Amino acid sequence: MAKSLTIRKGDRVRVISGKDKGKEGKVLRAYPEKERVVVENVHMMKKHTRPSQKNRQGGIIEMEGTIHVSNVMLICPSCGEATRVGRRRDAGVRVRTCKKCGKDIA
């Protein structure tokens, strides 16, 4: 069974450890089975590319690498704080809640 993450694509998160500690960004991709996420402008990695039709010169491009979900905290859209995520069930549907302000997180 696939694991589910408390962090999802489109969330805003704050990085809490590593070289990008303190940075905030939007989650671009989430990989629940690996418990990793890709966050906008976080963990930029240089990638060498060969010349192609799109990019005739080739060369080095920078792109985001994946980071483990334990390195980020969700930023609550209601109170704006980086928070741990609680869960509750509402009519069988899992709802995420903010541990700081108690509001539901969409």
Ligand SMILES: [Zn+2]
């Ligand atoms: Zn909150």
